[in-house]
Amino acid sequence: MRDDIQSVLISEEEIQEKVAELGRQLTEEYEGRFPLVVGVLKGSLPFMGDLIKKIDTHVELDLMDVSSYGNEMVSSGEVKIVKDLNTSVEGRDVLILEDIIDSGLTLSYLVELFKYRKAKTVKIVTLLDKPEGRKVDLVPDVAGFSVPDEFVVGYGLDYAERYRNLPFIGILKPEIYQG
């Protein structure tokens, strides 16, 4: 698996340091508020698993599965709900966790949906932000790292469902996706 990686963009250590920093920031912000932390499947799973352990105040967890990429490297533009939340967001402080914001389509859809469902506040925390990929005007409240306009994998991010379990963020050798 690691032989398929051309370069490591963000190391495991850098990710873990950043996650600890974000955890401290979110602990301060949400102390005494019992936010609903929504992980967006499947990419946010490693980030969510690590980050919630660094938030030192009560949180409720839920998961939502939305998809617009399928097995492609470019968004179809159409966001589909594959699995909805089990919890009502009405009156809640919602904290959405994402692995990456690229075109912004997934997150702008979710933010609008949660506002329509009467969430009290909606905030976005993303590990990675790819500002050059944006197709809609969306700025995350918190972003761990900015990445260049390249297709990245690892730490939740897949190519054709592989590489999510790498502990770092990297770029694949071109021959992997060129067949």
Ligand SMILES: O=P(O)(O)OC[C@H]1O[C@H](OP(=O)(O)OP(=O)(O)O)[C@H](O)[C@@H]1O
């Ligand atoms: O800003 P955007 O262009 O909308 O891209 C971001 C979304 O794309 C990826 O999910 P994907 O739909 O590939 O599903 P996955 O997490 O299951 O891989 C990623 O996890 C984000 O949810």
Ligand SMILES: Nc1nc2[nH]cnc2c(=O)[nH]1
């Ligand atoms: N794996 C992966 N999924 C994405 N979804 C949106 N952008 C990306 C990316 O760069 N890599």
